[in-house]
Amino acid sequence: MTANPLLETHTLPPFGEIRAEHVEPAVTRLLAESRDAIEELARQAQTTEPGWDNFAAPLEAINDRLEQVWSPVSHLNGTMNTPELREAYQACIAELSAFSTWMGQHAGLFHAWQALKDGSSWATLDPEQRRTVDNTLRDFRLAGVALPEAQKVRYGEIQARLSELSNQYSNQLLDATQAWHKDIVSADELAGVPQSALDTLKATAEAKGVDGYRITLDFPCFFPVMSYADSRELREEVYTAFVTRASDQGPNAGEFDNAPVMEEILALRHELATLLGFSTYADLSLTTKMADSPEQVLAFLNDLANRAVPQAQLEFSELEGFATNTLGLANLKPWDIAYASEKLREARHAISEEQLRPYFPAPQVIDGLFKVVERLYGLRFSENTDVPRYHDDVRYFEILENDAPIAGFYLDLYAREGKRGGAWMADCRVRRQTDNGLQLPVAFLTCNFTPPVGENPALLTHDEVTTLFHEFGHGLHHMLTKQNIAEISGINGVAWDAVELPSQFMENFCWEREGLDLIARHVDTGEPLPDELFGRLQGAKNFQSAMGMVRQLEFSQFDLRLHAEHDAPSAEAIQALLDDVRMRVSVVPQAAFNRFQNGFGHIFAGGYAAGYYSYKWAEVLSADAWSAFEDAGVFDAETGHRFRAEILEPGGSRDAAELFAAFRGRAPSVKPLLRHSGIDAA
Numbered sequence: 001m002t003a004n005p006l007l008e009t010h011t012l013p014p015f016g017e018i019r020a021e022h023v024e025p026a027v028t029r030l031l032a033e034s035r036d037a038i039e040e041l042a043r044q045a046q047t048t049e050p051g052w053d054n055f056a057a058p059l060e061a062i063n064d065r066l067e068q069v070w071s072p073v074s075h076l077n078g079t080m081n082t083p084e085l086r087e088a089y090q091a092c093i094a095e096l097s098a099f100s101t102w103m104g105q106h107a108g109l110f111h112a113w114q115a116l117k118d119g120s121s122w123a124t125l126d127p128e129q130r131r132t133v134d135n136t137l138r139d140f141r142l143a144g145v146a147l148p149e150a151q152k153v154r155y156g157e158i159q160a161r162l163s164e165l166s167n168q169y170s171n172q173l174l175d176a177t178q179a180w181h182k183d184i185v186s187a188d189e190l191a192g193v194p195q196s197a198l199d200t201l202k203a204t205a206e207a208k209g210v211d212g213y214r215i216t217l218d219f220p221c222f223f224p225v226m227s228y229a230d231s232r233e234l235r236e237e238v239y240t241a242f243v244t245r246a247s248d249q250g251p252n253a254g255e256f257d258n259a260p261v262m263e264e265i266l267a268l269r270h271e272l273a274t275l276l277g278f279s280t281y282a283d284l285s286l287t288t289k290m291a292d293s294p295e296q297v298l299a300f301l302n303d304l305a306n307r308a309v310p311q312a313q314l315e316f317s318e319l320e321g322f323a324t325n326t327l328g329l330a331n332l333k334p335w336d337i338a339y340a341s342e343k344l345r346e347a348r349h350a351i352s353e354e355q356l357r358p359y360f361p362a363p364q365v366i367d368g369l370f371k372v373v374e375r376l377y378g379l380r381f382s383e384n385t386d387v388p389r390y391h392d393d394v395r396y397f398e399i400l401e402n403d404a405p406i407a408g409f410y411l412d413l414y415a416r417e418g419k420r421g422g423a424w425m426a427d428c429r430v431r432r433q434t435d436n437g438l439q440l441p442v443a444f445l446t447c448n449f450t451p452p453v454g455e456n457p458a459l460l461t462h463d464e465v466t467t468l469f470h471e472f473g474h475g476l477h478h479m480l481t482k483q484n485i486a487e488i489s490g491i492n493g494v495a496w497d498a499v500e501l502p503s504q505f506m507e508n509f510c511w512e513r514e515g516l517d518l519i520a521r522h523v524d525t526g527e528p529l530p531d532e533l534f535g536r537l538q539g540a541k542n543f544q545s546a547m548g549m550v551r552q553l554e555f556s557q558f559d560l561r562l563h564a565e566h567d568a569p570s571a572e573a574i575q576a577l578l579d580d581v582r583m584r585v586s587v588v589p590q591a592a593f594n595r596f597q598n599g600f601g602h603i604f605a606g607g608y609a610a611g612y613y614s615y616k617w618a619e620v621l622s623a624d625a626w627s628a629f630e631d632a633g634v635f636d637a638e639t640g641h642r643f644r645a646e647i648l649e650p651g652g653s654r655d656a657a658e659l660f661a662a663f664r665g666r667a668p669s670v671k672p673l674l675r676h677s678g679i680d681a682a
Contacts, residue, residue: 042108104143197224247595285610368519407479473506493652500618542678
């Protein structure tokens with residue numbers, strides 16, 4: 001039998017060698033070896049007092065080896081999805097879930113960790129090691145270690161099924177997204193759509209051997225049609241296909257319907273919570289977050305809604321008036337909103353995303369991003385072209401400090417077939433101390449931007465630039481950690497509702513003159529963003545900001561209430577709850593066929609269940625943190641050093657509230673967020 005690259009030791013994944021047929025044999029063998037090694041550690045702990053070096057460190061090494069196998073497989077499944085890889089990935093999910101449950105309910109392991117806390121070696125542990133022990137004991141309890149045997153079995157069944165359902169939800173959403181397209185022969189039907197988007201639609205058609213233009217539901221195709229196409233009928237058709245993905249409505253009605261998947265996920269989550277002694281899944285979810293209770297979160301969201309909804313209503317009334325009087329669009333429909341909003345933005349601020357594109361060629365933006373980080377933290381970036389990559393678009397960079405590498409990352413910017421939508425950061429390697437020295441952190445940074453066409457560089461929208469900076473903020477949190485224990489290294493162990501702080505913080509550089517001078521250069525002339533255009537960009541920064549905020553509050557309230565008020569809701573009850581939330585906070589019209597929830601991957605296939613509010617919660621923190629830089633100077637070295645030392649480097653070694661207070665000198669205030677959003681704080 002040929003060697004399995006997933007079972008060999010590599011500093012970085014051997015992407016050139018990994019095949020779908022390697023996945024299941026590697027995972028099966030490694031899980032068996034891991035079980036044997038864990039059983040041996042648990043046996044030793046019965047006769048020898050468990051300490052850090054003879055128990056905790058070897059256990060971390062076992063987990064890390066498994067993570068090094070699964071991390072590249074999981075990433076390929078999201079970025080290079082094929083039927084063969086999907087089948088291999090699916091085949092391993094139940095095994096991995098069963099292993100995780102077995103480990104989390106292993107009484108011998110739990111007693112060994114408790115013995116470590118209660119034993120003589122506790123006094124010799126440093127604060128980071130103690131934090132790890134406490135977190136681990138908490139996680140054992142949340143994994144049902146204290147449950148009666150029958151309930152332990154049921155817990156394992158639920159977790160295994162939830163893993164399958166999450167993957168099914170994600171697959172069906174991807175399939176539904178890729179199942180629909182519309183081919184257009186004449187550019188006349190795409191009147192209003194800018195040339196850059198027409199080039200993308202034409203390239204998409206050519207890639208499929210089709211004449212003319214192809215519209216798909218991938219964001220680089222979908223967004224410009226919704227924002228610029230003059231044809232109301234075309235916008236309605238594309239909008240309908242997008243908001244009915246994976247549902248019982250629309251052009252592919254019933255083909256990839258996620259409704260039964262959602263129903264089962266929510267019922268199982270509630271059962272899981274009650275098994276562990278919680279009233280609701282929301283209560284269970286918040287045990288590892290900054291917020292204390294669902295009631296506190298709802299109060300926070302309602303407070304923001306009370307401040308933002310009146311302004312959002314005014315913004316929408318203004319949009320309606322403009323659409324009627326200037327565009328001749330009476331009775332504004334959901335598929336008109338992006339189009340009318342873009343026209344109003346251009347009319348009021350004389351600026352559009354298309355005007356800005358020439359100033360954001362992707363190579364310049366990447367260079368500017370690196371310069372921002374270099375000035376903030378005194379670091380340097382170097383591309384390594386010898387590293388195996390999984391696609392020609394992917395690039396690999398090392399971060400250097402004092403000319404020595406401290407981290408690395410894969411940069412995968414462009415949308416393509418077989419790649420899950422959205423943008424995200426994921427771990428490839430976590431920083432930890434090993435027997436062979438320090439393992440450096442490595443990140444996957446993934447976006448879905450409009451790809452370059454021909455020899456020309458991709459021209460990004462300002463929104464895409466902001467997305468890149470956001471994800472890179474997550475990457476810096478992972479890569480600039482100073483922690484040497486995997487459990488608290490980087491974003492590990494960080495309260496979920498604080499994890500967006502570094503990412504949202506980085507977005508600010510995309511709006512400031514000092515940041516934009518590094519990021520923006522005209523693709524043809526190399527000129528920086530002119531003062532006039534910068535002024536218009538600043539003026540448009542808070543355009544419809546209240547409408548944007550209430551949209552996020554709608555998603556957050558729906559998510560939290562779904563997990564706090566319902567035990568086993570039907571698809572009809574889920575829709576009724578969303579309708580109720582919209583009635584309270586939404587200001588825009590909704591189509592009766594809109595099935596947003598069927599594509600809400602954050603809470604059904606991501607980690608945000610009963611935690612989507614984290615975006616707004618962390619935005620309070622990030623806006624307040626940014627105000628320190630506003631006071632001291634955007635690139636003030638001392639403030640940058642403190643942010644790195646108090647927010648990025650500690651990882652999950654201390655409570656997020658404690659870290660924020662150490663940086664800011666006080667508890668967070670909501671006022672900077674309201675000020676930055678242009679929302680009246682009264």
